Amino acid sequence: MGAQVKVKCQCGLRAEILTGGNMANHLTVDFFPCYCGHCREVVQANLKDTSPKCPTCKSDEIIPYTNPKLRAKTWKNTFIKYFKDDLTKGYYKCPKCQRMTLQFFHGSIFWD
Numbered sequence: 001m002g003a004q005v006k007v008k009c010q011c012g013l014r015a016e017i018l019t020g021g022n023m024a025n026h027l028t029v030d031f032f033p034c035y036c037g038h039c040r041e042v043v044q045a046n047l048k049d050t051s052p053k054c055p056t057c058k059s060d061e062i063i064p065y066t067n068p069k070l071r072a073k074t075w076k077n078t079f080i081k082y083f084k085d086d087l088t089k090g091y092y093k094c095p096k097c098q099r100m101t102l103q104f105f106h107g108s109i110f111w112d
């Protein structure tokens, strides 16, 4: 099972990230939204890789959005259940404007 998550920030940043894996590859593939300071974008990386990389600039300095450093202090402990228990409806750091105004939303769900 995989799910799409939409990313939005007040500065205009928009992204759609596919998370998780599927029945065939879930042991080796676990896509998750990550912060890339080089691209200044939210990117999709495979956390099951030994060294996850940004798919765009190939940097390995990306930070998964499970990292508490990317969470606002007013972080709400409301989990977005469908895809990942560790993404919440609170605010996160935006790679574009560097403010804690980025949020995740439900996208489409894929069952496979």
Ligand SMILES: [Zn+2]
Pocket: 036, 037, 038, 039, 040, 043, 054, 055, 056, 057, 058, 059
């Ligand atoms: Zn990058």
Ligand SMILES: [Zn+2]
Pocket: 009, 010, 011, 012, 013, 094, 095, 096, 097, 098, 099, 101, 102
């Ligand atoms: Zn922003």
